[in-house]
Amino acid sequence: MLRRHLLPLLLAASLAAPCAHAQQASPAPQAPQAASAASAAFVDAMRGSVPIPESTNPPRLGNAVNDDNRLPRNYSLQPPVIPHRVDGYQVDKNFNKCLDCHARAKTEFSQAVPVSATHYIDRSGKVLDHVSTRRYFCQQCHVAQEPVKPLVGNLFKGDPDDKPPAPVAAK
Numbered sequence: 321m322l323r324r325h326l327l328p329l330l331l332a333a334s335l336a337a338p339c340a341h342a343q344q345a346s347p348a349p350q351a352p353q354a355a356s357a358a359s360a361a362f363v364d365a366m367r368g369s370v371p372i373p374e375s376t377n378p379p380r381l382g383n384a385v386n387d388d389n390r391l392p393r394n395y396s397l398q399p400p401v402i403p404h405r406v407d408g409y410q411v412d413k414n415f416n417k418c419l420d421c422h423a424r425a426k427t428e429f430s431q432a433v434p435v436s437a438t439h440y441i442d443r444s445g446k447v448l449d450h451v452s453t454r455r456y457f458c459q460q461c462h463v464a465q466e467p468v469k470p471l472v473g474n475l476f477k478g479d480p481d482d483k484p485p486a487p488v489a490a491k
Contacts, residue, residue, distance in 0.1 A: 366471050366472070382466075382467060382468070383467075384404075384405045384407070384464060384465070384466060384467075385403060385404070385464070385465035385466065385467055386403075386404050386405050387403060387404075388403050388404055389403055390403055390433070391403070391465065393478070394476065394478035395478045395479065399461035399462045400433075400462065401462065401463055401464065401465050402458075402459075402462050402463065402464040402465065403465055404464070405464065406418075406459070406464050407464075411456075411457060411458060411459065416451070416456060416457075416458070418458045419435070419451065422434060422435045423435060423451070424440075435451060435455075438455070439451050439452060439455040440452060442454070
């Protein structure tokens with residue numbers, strides 16, 4: 321019995337809703353200043369003074385560090401940062417530009433730091449004659465140095481007693 325009366329009631333209510341809405345006075349359009357004042361309340365410190373709903377212009381990229389000076393690590397097992405430009409390097413399943421200089425077989429000629437011996441060990445502990453696929457994509461862990469200011473404050477200080485482990489001798 322309830323179902324028989326509910327359907328016509330819902331239908332009548334849905335037809336009446338647009339009429340009731342049309343009779344209400346539409347609010348006056350907001351002045352542009354009021355809209356921008358409302359959006360100015362949504363400001364993120366990392367975006368500067370640009371409100372969140374608005375687009376920003378990214379900062380201009382400066383010159384990347386390209387001095388080949390190795391920085392000290394902040395904690396043991398920290399992947400070293402890359403002290404030279406890597407933009408445009410091809411690193412994909414077919415080729416790894418980093419290995420042109422850093423593969424152990426090429427470091428005598430290139431004078432580059434060789435890839436760590438740990439990169440030649442697969443997940444089961446077997447020593448390989450090539451870089452393990454789990455260590456093949458260098459920039460998963462290593463990042464290029466950039467001369468930029470930090471976006472947020474950082475008081476991190478590495479533990480001076482936290483020494484990196486001794487390097488593993490290549491076989």
